[in-house]
Amino acid sequence: MPADAPHREYRSGSDLRTLRDALGSFATGVTVVTCVDADGQPFGLTVNSFTSVSLDPPLLLVCIARNARCAPALISASHFAVNVLQTGQQPASIRFSTRDEDRFGTTPWSTGETGAPLLMDSLGVFECERHAVHEGGDHDILVGRVLRASFDPTIDPLLYFRGSYRRLHFD
Template identity: 45%
Template sequence: MSIDPREFRDALGNFATGITVVTTLCHDGNPIGVTINSFASVSLEPPLVLFSLKTDSPLSDFFLTQDHFNICILSETQEKVSNLFAGREENKFDQVEWGFGENGCPSLKGTLAVLECKRAEAHIGGDHTIFVGEVTRIEMEENGGPLLYYKGGYKTF
């Protein structure tokens, strides 16, 4: 049975997801980040999470070669941040407030939470690479509700 890609995408659009920006460093030490909504918890013991990124993304190699990354869970006020890190614009970090986490990776300000992770595994799954990280530190802030993605658009509670 063949599944139509558009129909598959539309069906998956019925599942509301949170929006994250996943960050790490380039080989030269510059910060990079990308908007991701394919994020999930994997395990409580040990604390594991995952995200996936198109394997042919120019950023994929950085996440494969760096030992650490941060997952910044966006708040309902950060739609512009989501759009910024989803785009190809350069100097994204010049346009947002951020600092470094204890693991040395960029940490966006104004998020609901930042999960500092050590890369545990990476797996190819279709046209994506699935990155599994062990959470080594958590930082949470009270910044309202989550930014959600549902049926092709942003939503909030």
């Protein structure tokens, strides 16, 4: 790195804002993770900690904040869905990350094969059964076994980078 380049550094024990900003320099897609509870009530939240884990068996993971109101339902649900958002779904991403929004009342959705809600017009969806839950500090690492994956290969993803929504563009 050139000597005059802007440079910021986090070290263990120093301020968490800098750590957050460092982690935010990893560009991601955006998903909404959904499930229903034992009473059939839908739950969902915006998640960008989505990672593929294994092809055989087919596993993926998401990290769920332990203090999220959705966390008890998601961690105990037998099945969940990861809805990968496309460029036009920024309003859904905001709604599913904002407290006291009527998340499912204002977003078109349907019930998937496993019972978990699927957001209409998503770029892709992974319908999963719970495979494992691992402790991860202030988050739980929810590992799902993919039962069904479907996607539209023609539409562009919604992206998140440095705390802002982004779109792909090619010059």
